[in-house]
Amino acid sequence: GFPFKQKETAASSRIYGGVRCDRGGYRKRAVLSKHLVTRKLFEIMESKQTNLCLSADVVSSADLLDLADTLGPLVCAVKTHIDILDDFSPKVVDQLVEIANKHNFLIFEDRKFADIGNTVKSQYAGGAYKISDWSDITNAHSLPGSGIIEGLKAASGGRKDRACLLIAEMSTKNNLANDVYKEATVKMAEEHGDFVIGFICTSKVSKNPQHVHFTPGVKLKPGKDAMGQQYLTPDEVIKNRGCDVIIVGRGITDSANRLQEATAFRNAGWAAYVQRVSS
């Protein structure tokens, strides 16, 4: 089972590495964090009072930019799948970066790198998408071993404003990321704190307050899709499972009123956070 699935007690959550800290408090963790991207993310979350990351899974560039501009004020990050855009051009990412600056959110390309170091190096910096040029955060599977982190780091060319999340757990039915896998992933993150800032997970997996926990598969009601995706609520993810950021895609993008839905998710996520840190 997951050791952190139940809400932590105040006492257990405030000591890490001998340091007393409110691990649930985004602002205190911003101060604690060594990585520029972690600090920036936590500061955005506190100043905008949001732990919502929009998963902008749309296939048209105009739709992507419109979503980012309309919902930008409500989110701490916009997650992209740049490789599903039917009409990609380098101009799209330039415009997305402008919108991100305007509304103060981070861009997270959900590439799920999953190859050997030498290959991901080219995939991250090169090709048509040049992800490392415009994406503050990307993510990678720990499956290939730490060479994948070395490859991505090499491609980022030492930029301090680029960071990576490791996928420690998946939200899909019958996925193969078990406890052993998760623990090896957390260890890998600890060993690469200059580039890995946290996790994609369904529950808090690390006690290190510098680690950010992003959780996908979030809807206002629990459920599943036809291809194995399983949904949790903002309250469950933030309050009970101790994660930091809720990633919401179809719960918002499939809605007739995206602004209203995004507001509902933002409010639910933030309320759950406030309850967690006040308890």
Next chain:
Amino acid sequence: GFPFKQKETAASSRIYGGVRCDRGGYRKRAVLSKHLVTRKLFEIMESKQTNLCLSADVVSSADLLDLADTLGPLVCAVKTHIDILDDFSPKVVDQLVEIANKHNFLIFEDRKFADIGNTVKSQYAGGAYKISDWSDITNAHSLPGSGIIEGLKAASGGRKDRACLLIAEMSTKNNLANDVYKEATVKMAEEHGDFVIGFICTSKVSKNPQHVHFTPGVKLKPGKDAMGQQYLTPDEVIKNRGCDVIIVGRGITDSANRLQEATAFRNAGWAAYVQRVSS
């Protein structure tokens, strides 16, 4: 340990599912196989006497097409990372398909899909690359569970000339694909024989003669790179570990005489196969 790491005895290798077959013989397995892509691949291998798959990891389209055209006669498949091409255009894949037809090899886009079903569906058929339009074979991690296969299958729109390999093992140092992971992957393949035709692996993982085993990380001498890749020889892979196809990248592409090196790999891989099936 791996049950098939040692060379199999003739007796053990010739019975599968009650059917007597020479499991090492590509031609017999072509006849046995239900999937069109498997049959086509085994037939190409026998008729061209090659179990070499070129990993064309180059960043220029001209270089990719030149490699495919020059080495095409020597290989059963060309493996691409279409997303590392700095000058990709849809014309490149059209030309690659023409060259594949001319020299009778399959195209294998090494995308390593690794997301939930709903996402890989868009990644496989859509975006800038439209992989399902031109790639006979692609591959996926089993990590997200069988939803990933459902997503890819849905994107292929029921085409019989599209197939997928699951990554059962990786060639990198300290990778997290252990025996439990491998066994779950093989089970997933068995359950999706209409789309999954085999594995990326470092040793034979399935006794099903319809399953094709592709092994990356092959050089003429054992060794490693600076980012965790570990190399095996063609002889070790084909003769001792019972795999079917050797995937060779830098061993050929980094050579001053690519044609000569590719010929050496082709001859070594084929000699190992002939020895295996004659013993």
